[in-house]
Amino acid sequence: MAENKEMTVDQVVKQIKNGDTVAIGGWGIIRKPLGLVRAIAKSDLKDLTIMGLAGMDLDMLIAAGKVKKAITGFVAFEGGEGRAVAYDNARKNGTIEYMEISEFMLIAGLKAAAERIPFYPTRSGLGTDILTMNPEIETFKAPYTGEKLVAMPALRADVCLIHANQASSEGYATIKGDKLWDHIMVRAADKVFVSAEQIIPRYELQKDMADVKILTPWVTGVVEVPNGARPGILFPDYIDPGNKTIKAYMDAALDPKAFKEYMDKW
Amino acid sequence: MAKATKVKTAKTEELATEYTIEEQMCCALAREFGPNDKIALSGVLNWTFVAEALAQKMNAPQIPCHHDYWRLGGNGCLAEGPRFPFQVGNPPEEYPSAQVTSEDIFAMVLGGKWNIMMQPLQVDKQGNANLALIGDPKKPDRYFVGSRGLPDNSTNSGRTYFTVATHLKRNFPEVVDFKSSAGWGPERLAGDIPYGAIEKVFTPLCIFDIDPKEKQMRLASVHKGVTVEQVLKNTGFKPILPKDGVPETCVPTKEELRLLREVIDGAAIRRLDHGTAEEKKAVFDQISDGTGFVQIYPNRR
Known part of the structure; x- marks a missing residue:
């Protein structure tokens, strides 16, 4: 019988160590594993290096004081209305280290890591x-x-987090829209955790076999997080960005007290 | 790489006598595309989408438009028609689409099929563009979004066009605050960057191109009613001036204007990109006729 890789959000967070490099899938605010990101933001973790085509994920972790270094192809809330206020602030004040490259350079670095070439x-x-x-x-x-x-x-990560539409407990995951670069990213990390809107039995995945973009050999754990990419968007489950929530985040991000209230609420 | 097809309108075609600067710009950009082009990406401005639609109706019927359209699940889609706002007054059968993934996009960039129009913050004398930040890169006054795909496009893709919606000195400095794209610096001059060269820069006042000999920004043409002095006064570097004088940006033909006004862009969204916020809002209110966003962007609610 296949291994059961299902776990809880807390179990995922426990697998991450202080100082780890965490690659986060998605793009801007498109299909970001924000449920997992929120749990990290609320955890005791620190000194993380965050890597990705970043948006609200990186910004929220900076606002929560979790980030030592950012490796990005861009930082934008693309797909919704908003901007990366915490990243902007951190860059202005020099409070984080950063490696700003281009979109394809980031992907190229992940490809090299995935293929174990320098x-x-x-x-x-x-x-x-x-x-x-x-x-x-x-x-x-x-x-x-x-x-x-x-x-x-090569840009190697200790941990990779992505969000999917559905996953099975064995570690298969469907992505119904653009897989973006998540399929490369999972190959560039030592541990991969997939949050999904729904955990379903493997036989049900057969209906959408062409959408199974993430295969079990890469996956360490799967966790069910309904609405796990909100207030960003996930095709086709929710395609309207939660612009009000994003605005509430932007208003709160630079004020520790307001940020805590935001995090408690959302 | 497909060379820019300089499409000249036949001399027998009747030129229009009454036209706006936006219409001039649309025609000028549309005439950059011809039968050898595979695809064009219009960026995020309204008038560039109109221009691309005009190119499809005139000289490059084969190019699909790329739409940034997250709702389709991809990083956009390809459609044999102009952008979704044009659904105002356009039949829906013109909008079959294919999902375009990030991987598709970068395959087209790296394979040289992609001609892009980007909207940088600044463009300098060498044609370098900045999309990343304002101020000292190590401690910027404002971080924008990073360089995104500009370093990729300007070194790999087909032709690169820039559109800068505000023409002030700070948008056109001697040297940009951050080189997000490779213009005609030492590397390109040495032949190290064979692809993705900047072709033209469109502003509300004029069009710059690259002087073929000096490889620096040249004032190619000024729009209707704009003087060369006006451009020079608002430009932070000294562009090269053509020896025979600076011509007016191309004058639309009557046929181009008919397509623009009656077929492609009846609502005239081409006016939505320039001017102050209040001016743009006035145009938007006029176009939407009080019904707001929904009528112009029916799919974006």
Whole structure:
């Protein structure tokens, strides 16, 4: 009988250690595992490095004081109305470390980590201040042609968190809309936790087999979190962003007392 | 990589006598696209979508528009028609679509099929653009959204167009605060960046292109009623001026105007991107006829 990977949100949080690098799936506020993120924000964890195409996830963790470093392709509340007030504030005041790269450079770094190679060759970033600001990213002369390319270093994570429409206790998960880069991200992490709107028996997944985008070998644990991507959006379950909740978050994010009230409420 | 197809309108075509700056801009951008183009991404402005729709009706019927449209579950969709707001007055059968995933998008970027219109905060003399932040990158006055896909587009994709909705000195500095995209700096001049070069910059006052010899921003044309002095006064660097003088931005033909006004953009959402917040709101109120957002964006409630 297959392993039962079902666990609780608290059990997921316990698997994360202080100082871990946590890769978070989704994009902006699209299909972000915000249920899990909220639990981390309320936990005692600290000094995390957060990696991803970031939005409310990173911003909320910064507001909660959990973040030492951010590795991002962008930080935006894309898909909803709002902006990353805590990240903006942290960058202005220099209170977090950061590695700001481009969307594809982040993906390239994940691909390298997923394939256990030290770097991924790309033209992305050439001629830009991304290379000036991140001197550890080297360029090289390509074999065969001599072209100048960027050697995007592998971005390995200790933990990866993603959100899915459905998952089975064995660790299969369906993503009905764009899988974004979650399928690459799960391969670049040592432990992978999938929150899903619903945990369903494996045989029910057969109906939507083409939507099963995450396979069990990558997955450490699955956890049922209904509305787990709100106030962001999850296709097709909820496609209207919770702009009022996002606004309430933005109003509260920079004030510790108001932020605690927000977190208690949501 | 598909070269920009410079589509000249036939001399016999009748030119319009009454037209607006937005209509000029739409025509100028639409004429950048031709039969060799595979896809165009219009970014987030209304007038660029109108321009792309005009290109589809005129010289590039084969290009699908990419719509940022999260609701379809993807990172957007492809449609054989203009953007959803155009459903005002347009038949729904023009909007079959395919989901476009992030992976599809980057495949098109990296494969050079993608021609993009982006809206950076700043563009400088070398054609570098900044989307990331304002101020010192190490301690910015304001963080915007990061560089996003600009470093990817400007080094990998087809042609890159920028549209800057406000033409002030701070938008066009000598050197941008952060180089999000690779313009004509030392790397491109040395031949290290063969793809994704900036083609043109559209502003409410003028169009800049890249001088073929100097590889710096050139004032290609000024819009109707705009003077060269006005542009220079509002530009932080000194653009190259064409020897024979700066022409007026292309004058729409009567056919282009008919398509714009009667077929593509009856509601005239092309006016929604420029001007002050109050001016834009006035235009929006006029277009929506008091019914608000719903009528213009019926699918976005």
